[in-house]
Amino acid sequence: MSLRPLGDKVVIKVKAEEEKTVSGILLPGSAQEKPQQGKVIAVGTGEIVDGKKVPLDVKVDDEVIYSKYSGNEVKIGEDEYLIIRQADILAIVE
Amino acid sequence: MSLRPLGDKVVIKVKAEEEKTVSGILLPGSAQEKPQQGKVIAVGTGEIVDGKKVPLDVKVDDEVIYSKYSGNEVKIGEDEYLIIRQADILAIVE
Amino acid sequence: MSLRPLGDKVVIKVKAEEEKTVSGILLPGSAQEKPQQGKVIAVGTGEIVDGKKVPLDVKVDDEVIYSKYSGNEVKIGEDEYLIIRQADILAIVE
Amino acid sequence: MSLRPLGDKVVIKVKAEEEKTVSGILLPGSAQEKPQQGKVIAVGTGEIVDGKKVPLDVKVDDEVIYSKYSGNEVKIGEDEYLIIRQADILAIVE
Amino acid sequence: MSLRPLGDKVVIKVKAEEEKTVSGILLPGSAQEKPQQGKVIAVGTGEIVDGKKVPLDVKVDDEVIYSKYSGNEVKIGEDEYLIIRQADILAIVE
Amino acid sequence: MSLRPLGDKVVIKVKAEEEKTVSGILLPGSAQEKPQQGKVIAVGTGEIVDGKKVPLDVKVDDEVIYSKYSGNEVKIGEDEYLIIRQADILAIVE
Amino acid sequence: MSLRPLGDKVVIKVKAEEEKTVSGILLPGSAQEKPQQGKVIAVGTGEIVDGKKVPLDVKVDDEVIYSKYSGNEVKIGEDEYLIIRQADILAIVE
Numbered sequence: 001m002s003l004r005p006l007g008d009k010v011v012i013k014v015k016a017e018e019e020k021t022v023s024g025i026l027l028p029g030s031a032q033e034k035p036q037q038g039k040v041i042a043v044g045t046g047e048i049v050d051g052k053k054v055p056l057d058v059k060v061d062d063e064v065i066y067s068k069y070s071g072n073e074v075k076i077g078e079d080e081y082l083i084i085r086q087a088d089i090l091a092i093v094e
Numbered sequence: 095m096s097l098r099p100l101g102d103k104v105v106i107k108v109k110a111e112e113e114k115t116v117s118g119i120l121l122p123g124s125a126q127e128k129p130q131q132g133k134v135i136a137v138g139t140g141e142i143v144d145g146k147k148v149p150l151d152v153k154v155d156d157e158v159i160y161s162k163y164s165g166n167e168v169k170i171g172e173d174e175y176l177i178i179r180q181a182d183i184l185a186i187v188e
Numbered sequence: 189m190s191l192r193p194l195g196d197k198v199v200i201k202v203k204a205e206e207e208k209t210v211s212g213i214l215l216p217g218s219a220q221e222k223p224q225q226g227k228v229i230a231v232g233t234g235e236i237v238d239g240k241k242v243p244l245d246v247k248v249d250d251e252v253i254y255s256k257y258s259g260n261e262v263k264i265g266e267d268e269y270l271i272i273r274q275a276d277i278l279a280i281v282e
Numbered sequence: 283m284s285l286r287p288l289g290d291k292v293v294i295k296v297k298a299e300e301e302k303t304v305s306g307i308l309l310p311g312s313a314q315e316k317p318q319q320g321k322v323i324a325v326g327t328g329e330i331v332d333g334k335k336v337p338l339d340v341k342v343d344d345e346v347i348y349s350k351y352s353g354n355e356v357k358i359g360e361d362e363y364l365i366i367r368q369a370d371i372l373a374i375v376e
Numbered sequence: 377m378s379l380r381p382l383g384d385k386v387v388i389k390v391k392a393e394e395e396k397t398v399s400g401i402l403l404p405g406s407a408q409e410k411p412q413q414g415k416v417i418a419v420g421t422g423e424i425v426d427g428k429k430v431p432l433d434v435k436v437d438d439e440v441i442y443s444k445y446s447g448n449e450v451k452i453g454e455d456e457y458l459i460i461r462q463a464d465i466l467a468i469v470e
Numbered sequence: 471m472s473l474r475p476l477g478d479k480v481v482i483k484v485k486a487e488e489e490k491t492v493s494g495i496l497l498p499g500s501a502q503e504k505p506q507q508g509k510v511i512a513v514g515t516g517e518i519v520d521g522k523k524v525p526l527d528v529k530v531d532d533e534v535i536y537s538k539y540s541g542n543e544v545k546i547g548e549d550e551y552l553i554i555r556q557a558d559i560l561a562i563v564e
Numbered sequence: 565m566s567l568r569p570l571g572d573k574v575v576i577k578v579k580a581e582e583e584k585t586v587s588g589i590l591l592p593g594s595a596q597e598k599p600q601q602g603k604v605i606a607v608g609t610g611e612i613v614d615g616k617k618v619p620l621d622v623k624v625d626d627e628v629i630y631s632k633y634s635g636n637e638v639k640i641g642e643d644e645y646l647i648i649r650q651a652d653i654l655a656i657v658e
Contacts, residue, residue: 003159005185006151042185045151050615051144057570057609065567065647067636072161072184083159083184090636090647091569091606097253099279100245136279139245145238166255166278177253177278191347191373194339199373230373233339239332260349260372271347271372285441285467288433293467324467327433333426354443354466365441365466379535379561382527387561418561421527427520448537448560459535459560473629473655476621481655512655515621521614542631542654553629553654 003074005083008047010058012038012066012082014073036068037093038082047086056086063093097168099177102141104152106132106160106176108167130162131187132176141180150180157187191262193271196235198246200226200254200270202261224256225281226270235274244274251281285356287365290329292340294320294348294364296355318350319375320364329368338368345375379450381459384423386434388414388442388458390449412444413469414458423462432462439469473544475553478517480528482508482536482552484543506538507563508552517556526556533563567638569647572611574622576602576630576646578637600632601657602646611650620650627657 003011015037040062046053058064071084097105109131134156140147152158165178191199203225228250234241246252259272285293297319322344328335340346353366379387391413416438422429434440447460473481485507510532516523528534541554567575579601604626610617622628635648 002188003185004188006180006183009184011185048143048148049612051146052615054612065636065638072159074159074184086570089570090573090638091567091575094566094568096282097279098282100274100277103278105279142237142242145240166253168253168278190376192376193373194368194371197372236331236336239334260347262347262372284470286470287467288462288465291466330425330430333428354441356441356466378564380564381561382556382559385560424519424524427522448535450535450560472658474658475655476650476653479654518613518618521616542629544629544654 003042003081003083005042005044007044008056008086009044010040010056010084010086010089011042012064012071012084013041014038014080014082037063037065039063041081044086058086058089058092065090065093097136097175097177099136099138101138102150102180103138104134104150104178104180104183105136106158106165106178107135108132108174108176131157131159133157135175138180152180152183152186159184159187191230191269191271193230193232195232196244196274197232198228198244198272198274198277199230200252200259200272201229202226202268202270225251225253227251229269232274246274246277246280253278253281285324285363285365287324287326289326290338290368291326292322292338292366292368292371293324294346294353294366295323296320296362296364319345319347321345323363326368340368340371340374347372347375379418379457379459381418381420383420384432384462385420386416386432386460386462386465387418388440388447388460389417390414390456390458413439413441415439417457420462434462434465434468441466441469473512473551473553475512475514477514478526478556479514480510480526480554480556480559481512482534482541482554483511484508484550484552507533507535509533511551514556528556528559528562535560535563567606567645567647569606569608571608572620572650573608574604574620574648574650574653575606576628576635576648577605578602578644578646601627601629603627605645608650622650622653622656629654629657 005011040058040060043056043058043060046055048054066082066084066089070088071082074081074083099105134152134154137150137152137154140149142148160176160178160183164182165176168175168177193199228246228248231244231246231248234243236242254270254272254277258276259270262269262271287293322340322342325338325340325342328337330336348364348366348371352370353364356363356365381387416434416436419432419434419436422431424430442458442460442465446464447458450457450459475481510528510530513526513528513530516525518524536552536554536559540558541552544551544553569575604622604624607620607622607624610619612618630646630648630653634652635646638645638647
């Protein structure tokens with residue numbers, strides 16, 4: 001089973017909220033609009049900009065930071081996924 | 095009798111809310127904006143983007159996840175249908 | 189006497205609210221934003237999209253479902269009409 | 283003395299509110315957003331759509347229905363005029 | 377000293393509020409959004425529409441009606457001026 | 471040290487609020503949205519309109535009137551500067 | 565480890581809030597919407613304007629002033645970073 005996001009949408013596997021990331025980024029726990037981190041699982045076919053479909057900038061396996069209250073949460077088994085518009089992704093962690 | 099949705103609208107046969115889906119996706123029951131799942135019954139003729147009509151990405155029989163409070167509910171006999179804009183569909187389940 | 193709607197507007201002859209339709213669609217009576225059904229009486233000359241006038245998708249005599257709180261009501265004799273933008277029409281019943 | 287409306291604006295001579303119109307349209311007295319009727323007195327030079335000036339669809343002497351709380355009222359002597367954008371005119375009565 | 381308004385802005389010399397105008401227009405004193413009258417003192421270089429600068433429709437010395445709560449008031453000596461966008465001017469009085 | 475504003479932004483050296491200006495403009499002290507006056511110190515490279523960069527209309531040393539609650543205030547030593555979008559500048563005083 | 569911001573987003577190393585900057589700019593401590601200063605650490609690939617990707621105006625190592633409540637804060641070790649859209653950057657300090 002897999003999720004195929006539409007258009008400019010991206011499926012993200014969410015990291016646990018308090019976890020300190022491998023790269024050492026510690027996400028604030030009480031900020032009103034706190035960013036979060038996760039790994040890209042699937043990407044949509046692209047965003048339509050002025051009539052042309054532009055491929056998304058993020059790719060599968062990218063580790064990304066995004067705004068917390070963006071997107072819609074989906075739960076598969078024990079894992080939480082987030083379906084988010086690419087515009088709500090802030091940066092790729094390298 | 096059938097429904098022919100206009101433009102970028104899609105008719106969806108709604109799954110019962112607490113039901114665990116075949117694919118194992120369990121939708122949260124209390125989230126403020128909870129996604130839901132259903133099967134596409136009919137699709138509109140397309141979305142007008144910059145003056146050209148672009149066919150929709152979803153097709154009849156696609157199983158899709160969408161934002162819960164999107165769209166308008168219609169009841170035919172015992173079944174609930176949802177008429178929703180494609181932009182409110184998050185992903186196709188495969 | 190007749191009404192000639194402007195642009196993307198459509199005149200609809202409203203069905204009584206609790207009535208079960210011929211096609212078996214029963215519209216919910218208490219929903220916050222409940223769809224409704226009616227017959228198209230007159231259509232505008234079209235919607236201007238990117239500088240070109242695009243004819244409307246609905247035609248006179250189409251039976252349509254629309255969002256309840258859309259449009260403006262007009263009463264002629266005993267009949268209620270609704271003048272609505274095509275964008276607020278959800279689907280055609282066939 | 284006359285009023286020359288700008289762009290997409292239209293000057294309308296308002297009908298008295300409770301009056302039953304010649305065409306038999308009786309406008310509701312208590313609706314939250316009730317339509318009204320009047321005669322077009324003057325029209326603007328047109329609406330700019332995608333860089334081109336498009337002439338208005340209504341003409342002087344057209345009897346029109348519009349949304350009540352649209353536009354700005356002006357009083358000349360005993361008569362009430364309304365200066366309204368064409369987009370707030372719903373239909374022409376014929 | 378003079379004011380040179382930018383872009384689509386217009387400088388208007390405001391008429392006293394209760395004054396009955398020469399043309400006989402009496403402006404309502406208590407309306408929520410009451411139109412007002414004044415004379416155009418200076419006009420901007422034009423409005424940019426789809427990448428081209430379009431000259432304004434009003435000219436210096438035009439007597440115009442505008443929405444009351446539009447624009448910004450400036451006082452020079454005893455006179456009140458209003459700097460307003462052309463879109464908030466309703467009609468020219470002729 | 472100097473400030474180089476981005477895009478359509480303009481740096482303005484603010485005049486003291488109650489001061490009567492050289493040109494005799496007295497700005498109201500209690501108005502809800504009161505205009506103010508200042509001198510342009512630096513201008514951005516221009517505004518992007520339909521894909522092309524359009525140079526700004528105001529130049530360094532222009533004395534301008536702008537809407538009070540626009541922009542962001544910056545203090546350098548004793549002087550107050552305002553960084554404002556050109557769209558919030560109403561007129562040039564000549 | 566590094567952050568690669570998407571599109572029109574910029575990563576900024578934030579200056580301590582009360583600190584008087586090298587250039588002598590003292591940022592107000594109690595203003596409702598107070599600007600702030602920082603150094604650009606990474607910039608996105610550009611902003612899409614009318615279908616074309618336009619490179620950003622700010623570069624790595626630029627010292628910039630931005631609106632305080634813009635963007636999303638990220639903490640790496642002891643340092644605070646801000647991921648902000650270029651449109652929320654007011655000026656470059658030179």
